[in-house]
Amino acid sequence: xxGISGILNLKENAPISPDQLRVMSYxxxxxxxxxxxxxxxxxxxxxxxxxxxxDLSGGSQPIHNxxxxxxxxxxxxxxxxxxxxxxxxxxxHKFYTNTDTEVILHLYEEKNEKCLxxxxxxxxxxxxxxKKKELFLARDRVGILPLFxxxxxxKFYFASELKAIxxxxxxxxxxxxxxxxxxxxxxxxxxxDTPFKDYKEIxxxxxxxxxFEGKFILKPYWQLQFKKENDLKDFPVSEIxxxxxxxxxxxxxxRLRADVxxxxxxxxxxxxxxxxxxxxxxxxxxxxxxxxxxxxxxFDESSFQKLMVNYLQTNHSEVYAKxxxxxxxxxxxxxxxxxxxxxxxxxxxxxxxxxxxxxxFKVVLTGEGADEIFGGYNIFKEAKIRxxxxxxxxxxxxxxLLKKLYPYIFKDKRLxxxxxxxxxxxxxxxxxxxxxxxxxxxxxxxxxxxxxDEFKDQIKDYNAVDEFLLKLPDDFDSWETLSKAQYLxxxxxxxxxxxxxxxDRMAMGNSVELRVPYLDHRLIEFMSTVPAKxxxxxxxxxxxxxxxxxDSLPKEVLYxxxxxxxxxxRNSFFDNNDFNTEDILSEEKLIQSxxxxxxxxxxxxxxAKKSNSLSELDNMALAGIISTQLLSEHFIASKKNFNIDNxxxxxxxxxxxxx
Amino acid sequence: MSExxxxxxxxxxxxxxxxxxxxxxxxxxTPLFEKGIVDSTGVLELVSFIEENYKITxxxxxxxxxxxxxxxxxxxxxxxxxxxxxx
Numbered sequence: 001x002x003g004i005s006g007i008l009n010l011k012e013n014a015p016i017s018p019d020q021l022r023v024m025s026y027x028x029x030x031x032x033x034x035x036x037x038x039x040x041x042x043x044x045x046x047x048x049x050x051x052x053x054x055d056l057s058g059g060s061q062p063i064h065n066x067x068x069x070x071x072x073x074x075x076x077x078x079x080x081x082x083x084x085x086x087x088x089x090x091x092x093h094k095f096y097t098n099t100d101t102e103v104i105l106h107l108y109e110e111k112n113e114k115c116l117x118x119x120x121x122x123x124x125x126x127x128x129x130x131k132k133k134e135l136f137l138a139r140d141r142v143g144i145l146p147l148f149x150x151x152x153x154x155k156f157y158f159a160s161e162l163k164a165i166x167x168x169x170x171x172x173x174x175x176x177x178x179x180x181x182x183x184x185x186x187x188x189x190x191x192x193d194t195p196f197k198d199y200k201e202i203x204x205x206x207x208x209x210x211x212f213e214g215k216f217i218l219k220p221y222w223q224l225q226f227k228k229e230n231d232l233k234d235f236p237v238s239e240i241x242x243x244x245x246x247x248x249x250x251x252x253x254x255r256l257r258a259d260v261x262x263x264x265x266x267x268x269x270x271x272x273x274x275x276x277x278x279x280x281x282x283x284x285x286x287x288x289x290x291x292x293x294x295x296x297x298x299f300d301e302s303s304f305q306k307l308m309v310n311y312l313q314t315n316h317s318e319v320y321a322k323x324x325x326x327x328x329x330x331x332x333x334x335x336x337x338x339x340x341x342x343x344x345x346x347x348x349x350x351x352x353x354x355x356x357x358x359x360x361f362k363v364v365l366t367g368e369g370a371d372e373i374f375g376g377y378n379i380f381k382e383a384k385i386r387x388x389x390x391x392x393x394x395x396x397x398x399x400x401l402l403k404k405l406y407p408y409i410f411k412d413k414r415l416x417x418x419x420x421x422x423x424x425x426x427x428x429x430x431x432x433x434x435x436x437x438x439x440x441x442x443x444x445x446x447x448x449x450x451x452x453d454e455f456k457d458q459i460k461d462y463n464a465v466d467e468f469l470l471k472l473p474d475d476f477d478s479w480e481t482l483s484k485a486q487y488l489x490x491x492x493x494x495x496x497x498x499x500x501x502x503x504d505r506m507a508m509g510n511s512v513e514l515r516v517p518y519l520d521h522r523l524i525e526f527m528s529t530v531p532a533k534x535x536x537x538x539x540x541x542x543x544x545x546x547x548x549x550x551d552s553l554p555k556e557v558l559y560x561x562x563x564x565x566x567x568x569x570r571n572s573f574f575d576n577n578d579f580n581t582e583d584i585l586s587e588e589k590l591i592q593s594x595x596x597x598x599x600x601x602x603x604x605x606x607x608a609k610k611s612n613s614l615s616e617l618d619n620m621a622l623a624g625i626i627s628t629q630l631l632s633e634h635f636i637a638s639k640k641n642f643n644i645d646n647x648x649x650x651x652x653x654x655x656x657x658x659x
Numbered sequence: 660m661s662e663x664x665x666x667x668x669x670x671x672x673x674x675x676x677x678x679x680x681x682x683x684x685x686x687x688x689t690p691l692f693e694k695g696i697v698d699s700t701g702v703l704e705l706v707s708f709i710e711e712n713y714k715i716t717x718x719x720x721x722x723x724x725x726x727x728x729x730x731x732x733x734x735x736x737x738x739x740x741x742x743x744x745x746x
């Protein structure tokens with residue numbers, strides 16, 4: 001995996017300096033520490049920081065076509081590249097490397113933007129077309145890899161992470177109140193937006209074209225599409241299982257393509273255990289696995305990991321996540337993640353990728369996406385129960401099903417009435433497109449109570465949920481409740497949080513590439529045609545996936561209760577010598593960033609100091625406010641100076657006329 | 660103890676702990692659960708505050724929504740309970 005970045009002149013030529021490209025590339029060095037390369041002409045500068053995984057010695061970027069008229073920089077992997085390459089050779093294309101990068105370039109030469117339909121992988125890339133003076137950028141279907149941009153009147157900037165653009169633009173970035181209204185609703189931005197004003201992200205499954213004249217196109221090339229409820233074919237479960245199993249196995253097979261060894265994360269849950277079993281049994285008997293154990297018992301799943309390690313006999317390494325370490329690295333995870341977070345769960349994953357790197361691994365498989373694609377989350381089951389309840393809202397029995405779902409929060413009998421009221425939000429609107437998520441978003445939105453009056457004034461009447469409503473697919477209303485919930489979950493939380501703040505950015509912070517077999521688009525497309533009743537059978541989640549793994553996993557793992565992956569919040573931020581909460585939340589710094597009301601934060605701080613069993617909402621507030629303050633410190637309060645004295649491009653193509 | 664006293668204390672606890680100082684939306688008859696001001700963990704915080712402050716124990720069957728639905732209903736509940744205790 002890698003970091004890519006660049007600057008395009010618009011309408012008039014202004015010199016782009018090699019140093020600007022070096023700064024951008026250096027800012028992304030964690031994504032690609034192995035080497036760097038650049039291309040520069042009168043119109044554009046492209047830079048790439050490379051983590052070498054395929055064609056280690058010959059794959060330096062930028063890469064060009066036969067006649068040097070197309071130049072590409074690429075972050076990611078195209079897993080079906082050998083097959084595509086063969087086809088392209090038959091069509092007469094000449095290759096000078098063995099990389100997937102060059103395959104994209106020739107495919108683009110052949111098909112223009114239609115090339116994207118053929119790619120199976122995780123990617124963000126930029127192609128400069130000299131003849132058309134046009135830049136083409138694209139991002140994978142579900143947003144596994146990031147790509148940001150900023151459009152100014154006479155310059156266009158892009159980069160894998162915002163910090164590279166911040167490093168070369170004059171004006172320091174500002175928080176975008178609209179972006180924060182989104183984040184404090186969905187835990188992330190709506191696709192395309194960021195926490196920073198005028199900084200945008202290419203949404204998943206989109207491409208962007210911009211030429212020297214400033215002509216700008218941003219378009220989707222793929223849609224996450226579910227079938228209309230009435231169009232779903234009822235096919236036998238065994239057929240579904242066979243097809244899902246076949247696709248998943250192939251998704252894993254092509255994700256093991258690399259010129260370096262590929263390891264696997266193993267949490268002890270169904271998804272990562274199943275993946276590991278496929279690799280171990282079908283492809284690699286020497287598999288290395290990596291997992292996390294927690295100091296706080298409530299979060300620890302290592303007994304299931306041990307069980308799986310013994311069962312599959314993998315060579316396993318474990319990282320022990322202490323509360324103090326979670327606090328210690330929290331500032332780093334915000335630096336790499338570039339968005340506020342409401343949990344500390346990214347921190348242990350950062351520690352895990354650190355461990356992977358220390359063990360000399362660059363690539364690992366991970367189980368992300370299984371819950372979204374196969375229907376694993378409690379929020380899906382919750383929607384099913386609430387829908388059932390909404391048919392008779394006065395029923396005293398229907399709501400009791402929620403107890404089955406959340407036995408741990410319903411264990412105190414006295415709380416039933418309060419909890420029932422909590423889940424009853426929106427029950428009178430079963431046809432609301434956001435029916436499944438309204439409870440969660442309403443709850444998240446309570447945190448906006450901490451915004452300062454000035455910040456609220458800037459948000460004005462903007463409402464993130466209303467904007468999302470306008471962006472839903474045309475036939476959304478005709479989908480099943482579960483399909484709708486899956487769509488909402490995938491487009492917001494999965495792409496914008498799990499795959500970024502908790503995924504790519506935590507791995508790349510330590511120069512590790514994640515590969516995500518469950519998000520192979522063939523599997524996504526197939527599972528979107530499977531009726532909800534098979535994905536969640538009664539209240540049995542991931543029914544199909546359990547069937548797929550029936551013979552390859554021990555019963556304890558197959559039928560265990562699902563535990564959300566979490567990490568301690570309050571206890572990581574207090575009584576920790578490596579984390580100064582009081583300083584980060586000082587009145588002066590809160591006033592400086594301007595997002596929050598200092599006196600409210602002070603009361604929260606007092607409450608948190610006293611109590612070691614904070615409510616869910618208070619914990620979220622704490623993480624959200626601290627991370628926002630850290631984000632401000634890293635990127636707004638002062639400009640980071642990168643010292644590039646000893647940083648050089650391994651290859652540098654200089655095509656400037658007056659050079 | 661006058662009627663007003665319970666309400667004031669309960670109110671200031673709720674404002675400080677659940678609304679972090681912002682009392683603009685809170686009236687004494689505002690429904691605490693429906694408006695999401697007090698959640699399930701909040702109920703326990705509120706109960707232990709009342710128990711400590713008034714040196715009483717709130718029984719399981721007293722912890723029903725009727726008694727805790729608003730500041731006014733907590734007031735009424737405490738009046739009954741404490742009068743009963745003192746008599």
